[in-house]
Structure formats: C-alpha cells, structure tokens
Amino acid sequence: MLSYLLLALLVLTIAAYYAGLAKARSFAAATGPHKSHHSLAGYHGAFVAAWAGIPSFLLVVLWLLFQGPVVDQLLIASLPVERIQNLDAGQLNLLVSEIKSVAKGNIFGEPDEVVLAAAERYNSWNAIASWAMVASVLSLTVVALFVARSMLAPRFRARNHVESITTILMITCSLIAILTTVGIVTSLLYETMRFFSMVSPLEFFFGLNWEPQIAMRDDQVTAGGAFGAIPVYIGTLLIALIAMMVATPIGLYSAIYLTEYASDRLRAVVKPLLEILAGIPTVVYGFFAVLTVAPAMREFGELLGFSIAPNSALAAGGVMGIMLIPFISSLSDDALNAVPQSLRDGSYGLGATKGETITRVLLPAALPGIMGGILLAVSRAIGETMIVVMAAGIIAALTLNPFEPVTTVTVQIVTLLIGDTEFDNPKTLAAFALGLVLFIATLVLNVIALTIVRRYREQYD
C-alpha cells in the first residue's frame, strides 16, 4: 500500500513538473521567447513540482511516524477498565503485543474475547488510518498542484521561489546532523534517567559488582542484579591499554620510517597495505581473534607453563591493536610531515644524524599531533565493539591480569540488548547508561585530541 502511494506521489510530482512547464511554455509562445517572462520554463515546472511533492511527502512521513503510537493509545483507551486497571506497564505492553499478534493472524492458544475484539478494532483502525492517509495525501498533492500552477504568470519569479525552496531543503538537511546528536543525547539521557530511578547512580559509578541478570522467578538468588560498573570500566581500560601497547610502537615507528627513511617506492607499496588494515571490518578482526590469535596464545602459554584463557584480554586487546596500527601511523605521518623542512635542515646543519634529528627535533615538534592521534586511537579502542564481543569475556571480573577474561562497556551493551527489548527493567536500561558513559568518554577524548592537534598545528602555519 505504502509503496503504491509513494509511486503515485512520484507520478503526480512528475506530472506537476510537466503541468508547470507546459503553462510556462504557453506564456513563451504567447509573448515570444526571452521577452517578458522572468524565469525559464523549467523553473516554473520545478516550482509546481516542489509544491505538489514536498508537503505531501512530509505528510506521509509524519503520518507513518505517528500512526502507530496514536492507534496504540486508542487501543489502550478502548480496553475495558476492569481488564487493565491492575496491570503495570510491562503487563500492559504484553497485552498490547498479544493483541497485535492476534491482529496479524498469529493466534496461539485461545485468546479471550477482549483480546479478539481489540484485535478486530486494531485491524479496522489501521485500515481506516491507511485509507485516510492515502486520501489526504493524494488530495493535498492535487490541491497543491493546482494552486501552485494557478500562481504561474509571465512575471512570476519562479526561479527565486525554487531557489529559496532549495535553500530551505539544504538547511533542513544540514540540521539532520544536529538532530542526530540531539537524538542520541536525549534517548541516552532519557533511558539513563529511568535506569537511575531504579538503580542508584552511586552503585553504578562506584560499585564493584556487575551482575546484571534479572530474576526469572521471585525467589532467585540473583534477584535484584548488581549494577556496579567499575569492573566493566576496568576491563575496557585494560583492553584499550593492551591495544595501545601494540599499536603505538608499531604505528609510530612505521610512520617514522616511512616519512624519514623509506624510498618513494617502498612508501607507495607499504602505505596502501597499511590502509587495508584500516578498511577491514571489525567483525573480521573479531573472528581472526577467535580463529587464530586466541588459540595461538593459549598454546604459547601452555608451552611456557601457564594458562591463558581462550577469551583473554590479551587476545582481544592485541587484535584491536592491529586494527589501530594504521590509525596511529597515518596520524603520526601527518604530524611528522607538518614539521617544516627548515627545522630538519637546521638540525642537519648542526651536524646531527638523521636519527638524532628525528628523536631530538622532529618528535618533540610533532608530539602534540602524535598525542592527538593516540588519544583518537584510545577513543576508537574504548568504543570498538565487535572485536571484544567476539573475543573478550562476558563475565565482569575485577582483574588487571591480561591472561584472564575481562568484559568491556561495549560487550555489555550488546549482550544486554541482543534479543531483549522490553524497556521496563534495569537490565536493558543499564545498556543505555553504559552507552551514555561511552558517548561522553569518546566525545571528551575527541574534543581534547582535536584541540591539541589544532592548537599546535597553528604554530607552523
């Protein structure tokens, strides 16, 4: 139904273009070309098409966004009071989804009469809403088409109108970036507030025990779940630290060699190869960690006589380090290249070797850029998800031992939310609180990194 409506809208919009075009051409034929009309015929067409198409399309989008919630509210309001007065939010949601699934025709067992009647109402309301949408959208399109067409005249400034419509469209598009950020912040904040209404922030930020299971039965031992996220933060930092210990030396020394020592031919080969490492999806790295790195480490550990867990922090962090190598090397590369040639020449002029020039002159001069790069890589490391989901642990252990499994913020977000979307228990809401912490941490790291890079780059420009 929707696709036909959109198709009809598209056809009408094209028709509107040609209607405008034809009318404008008729002026041109009447008055002679380039005489008295203001805009080219195409702009008249575009003007009519814009008025016919855009408002109707917006109406469709708004309708689709709000039809579901509105019908849901109507549905809940229509249920008999005695049926729902004793239900809490979760049970009410369950009832609504039962009604919906009955409405779709998936009847399991014997639903009671209230549900059957409600499902029938639900279906008929949805049908009414859909037809109302079609009718209102199409009539809006046709009315807009004729009104806009009737505005056309030889002196009508169609081009200016179209250009201002385009400008508005462009501004709207550039606001989407802001809307996305606002959306992220509000949804995270809203769910986090709900989480903190159930679990104390003190426990979340300073607690040492992370066991987010919720009770299946009331008498279960782990009934409440524990939400002290310190072990999760520690695990995240441990894995990020291991990753940086792999990536920083390899990335930095590669960048030094490539910018200062390597021949152009070598650079032309090695740089794209390093970029490949950056282009590999993280799920591939995760599988690589499980398939190759973790077993290899375990065997190596056995050889040395100590045990390394199959999902140790070392394997996950090490593979994450591989992923970050090109990140650090290209940012260090930029920083080293940004050091002016005069500093190098001055150092050589004093008789320094190439190595001394690099360690005593170039590195100190490029240090802010390199530090910025490292901070950006750290922010990548703590936000990285798939490698740790596949290769790190799920149990939050408070340990700094890299051979033990640890868990991270992103692992917890994914494990808490996979397959479970009831938003009324602290278990799922905890994922949003962790998400907020992650968002703020990466944001702060990025702002610091970009500030450092920008501030010190100015010195040489």
Added chain:
Amino acid sequence: MTEIAAESMRATHDWSSQAARRRVKRRYAADRRLQFYGIAAIGTAMALLAILFTSLIHAGIAAFTTTKVELAIFLDPTQIDREKPAEANYRKLVRGAFKAYFPDVTGRSQERELYKILSNGADYIVRDYVVANTDKIGQTVKLLVPVSDPFDQLYKRIIPRQIDALSNDRIILFEALKQQGVLSVVDGSGVAKTTVYIDPSKVPLEGGLEAADYDAMVKEGLRSLFLNEYSRSYEEIISDAAAGNLKALVASDPSLVGKTIDVELPLAANYDNLLLAGQATMRNPRFSSDDEFAWFDSLEERGLIANPFTWELFFNADSRFPELAGLMGALSGSFLALLVCFLLSFPIGIATAVYLEEFAPKNRITDIIEVNINNLAAVPSVVFGLLGLALFLNTFGMPRSAPLVGGMVLALMTLPTIIVATRAALKAVPPSIREAALGVGASKQQVTMHHVLPLAMPGILTGTIIGLAQALGETAPLLLIGMNAFIPSVENIGLTQPAMALPTQIFSWADSPERGFVSRTSAAILVLLGFLILMNLIAVYLRSKLERKW
C-alpha cells in the same frame, strides 16, 4: 673574552681522537637502530596482515566446495503425484537410493547410522529438482546431494578420523608417573605399581570379604602415588578391573586383611595404549561408529563422491546445517540496507555539504553544525545502534530486524564521511569556474548546481563509495536493531521484513558450534572482503580516471 673561550674550546676539541670516533660511531649506531626499529615495525604490521589473510583464506577456501554423493534415484510414479510433486515422501526415496549402495547393511540402528552420511537437506534438494523437472518422473536420475557436515569436513581433511584421547595435562601426569618408575609392562599390558592397605574397616561385618569396598582401597592406594597433588579425576588412570583383581587376590589369601601389600593395578585402556604404543587415540566423537568410515570409503572407492564448487554458498538461505547454509539472505539484506543508506545519505550529505561550503553564512549556528558533524564521525558505532533501538524501534514503532531501519542507522553513520568528502571535492573546484559562471549572469545556485557540483561529482562519488564500503562492514548497530534474525528461506525479502546482513551473518555463524561453520564463516568473510575490495577499486578508478587536477 668570548672569542678567547671559543678559541680555546676549538683548540681542545680533537675530532680524530679515539673518544670522538667512538662517539660518532655510537651516534650512527643509534641512527641505524632507529631505522631497524622502523623496519621491524613495518615488517610486523605486514606480517600480521599476511597472517590475517592467510588464516582466513586457509580456513575459508574449503567452504567454496561441498562434498556431494551421487545418488541414482528412481522417481517412482507410484509415489510421486504428477499433480502435486512437492508432497511425495522424498526422504524415503533418497534413503532408498542411498541404501541400494549398501545391500549388506541391515537392521534399524545400522541403517540409522548409514543415513547420517547424508545431509538433512538431501530430501529438499531432490524435491526441488522434481518440482522443476516433472517430466523426469518415472525415470532414474543421477543427482548430486550433499553429505552431512562431519563427512564434508572429513573428505576435505579438516577433521581427523582419530583424535588424541588424552588431554595435555593428563599426558604430563602420565609422564611424571613414568619418571617415578611406577608404570611397567607385565604380560603385555600396562600396570601401575602401588601399595594398597587392605583396610579392615572397609570389610563390613555382614557379607565379609565378598562385600568389602575394594574400590575405595584402590583409590586410597592411588592417592599415595600423587601425595598432595591428588585430584579425583586422576582415578581414571586405573582400569575399572583393578578393584576386581584386588578382590580376587584377597579372596585367595584372606590373611592379607589388615596388611599393606604391593600390587600391580592394571591401567585404563587409553593409558595402556599410551604406555605400549606411545600414543592413545580414539574415534573422533563426531562420528558414531567405525562402520561409517568404511561406508564412506567404499563410496569414495566407487567414485560416487565429488567435491564441486558450491554455488549454494551464494544462493542458499541460512540454515542450521553448515553444509546447506548460504549467504542469499545476508546478501539481499545487506543490499537493501545499503540501498536505503545510499538513498538517504547521498542526497542529504550532498545538500549539507553544498550548503555549508557554498551558501552558509559564517555564524554560530553553522559552526555548531560543523563541530557536530566532526563529532558524529567519532561516535562509536554501537551508540548509533542504541539510537536506532530507542528512537526508530521504540519511539516510532518501526519493525525490528528490518533492512529499512538498518539502512537508516547506517545512513546516519555514513553522513559525516560523505559530507567531508563532498566538501573536499567542492573546495577543489577552482574559484575561476564560479567567477566565470557568475560573470555570464548565473545565479549563485545556478553556479553551484550547473557548474561546481558536476565538476565535484567524481570526488563526491569516491567518498560515497568509501562511506558505503564502511557501512557494509558495520556490525554492532545492526545487531542492536536485531538485524541478525535467523531467516531460513529467501522468499520473504523486503524493506520491512526481518533480515540478516553480511557482517551479522558472519557474527552468527562464528557463534555456531558446528565445525563446518568455521569454514563457512571464513568464506563469508572472504565474500565480504571481496565486495569491499571491489567497491574500493571502483573508488580508486573513479578518482584516477574522472577526477581533474586543476
């Protein structure tokens, strides 16, 4: 004064002295060391890249072929209704045809083991063949049907027939006992020498020697071998017959009760083999009997086993059975999600970039927008997944697991890439173009739309393709909005239908316990990497062929 000081310093510095030469040498050594570190770093990175690709190719290449067995099936017209060919009992037909190869297999349990060689999907493959070729009903057709996963793996030499029966720490324990001289061979079988105390307290008053707990006495004796390192699991080293032997010994000489005697306890079979033959192996537990090996070998000898290229990897839907699982659902889901992503992010990204680069006044709002875009590029992908879950699924009630929602989330993530690329491309168009267009009377928008944007298009397309390639590999946000649904058929493909994407398929296969999914996962990764390489090559081509240097 300073002149004199400089003079005297110059005079005292002897560049050719031993010390100076050593210093110069040391300085150049430091330089070479730095170079060496650089080469070592690059070498490590390249080696890691090589290991990554070799291990994926090594594991994945096997999944591009499937081991199949040729069946000669008589499509019995009494069993298959020409009107309703889909409803016949194909399991019976397939099994009958397979059974015909082994006339000497009898009995239900043996037959059941025999049929384990065939894949569970064989019935459906034959059914689909018959439905497509109804004219073949009544004839005998030769069809290749896949064998089940363990035999597929066996034929490809990925899993062995025999595996080590004992774990590493058991072998270490065994070696330690051997060192102590506890183990020896008596009458062609391995025994462990130990002392056993025939404990009178373990001989009950009722029943006497017959009912005594010899098992506990043996275990006590064993304990003396290991002292404080003892663990219950070590008891498996001694054969179950040990207690019986001890019983017989005590029965023959009741005076032993209350004494500590030296005995030779027989070793359990695996340890016996280890002592006598130097290795202990057992049948791979994936196979239920040695007969299965014999049957499979005889099929192979008769030339009935083939290992052709498997198009099913691309055209089958997902399955719980690795030999049947294919990527069609994942490929279509990824395609739809990328399509939505492209349709949203391409126009919105270009519009944003054009506005910010060409039209926007420099004020606080545009500054905020720019900072925002830079920050969005750095937000972890899983946070976009949270946004999609909370906003699109929960607030707007959009369908879960749908490519439409996946594409919308990916579009938000791809936007910054496209915007940055578009702005760079717009910046690269020289101002002379704009000035010339303005000079002949074009409006500012006409300048941009008719001249600047077309010239910047190659750069924009390059950036868009790279952004889409990134989106193709994104996994975490798709997991959160549920785009890892198990879809065992490819009939319901649509923007709002539950779907799988290529990276989430990789994730869920990687999680599957069956051995065959390891190579399936690697193969899926190779397919994903293939698409990424293709997209990047297109981007490189566009950049080199179409982009103009001004």
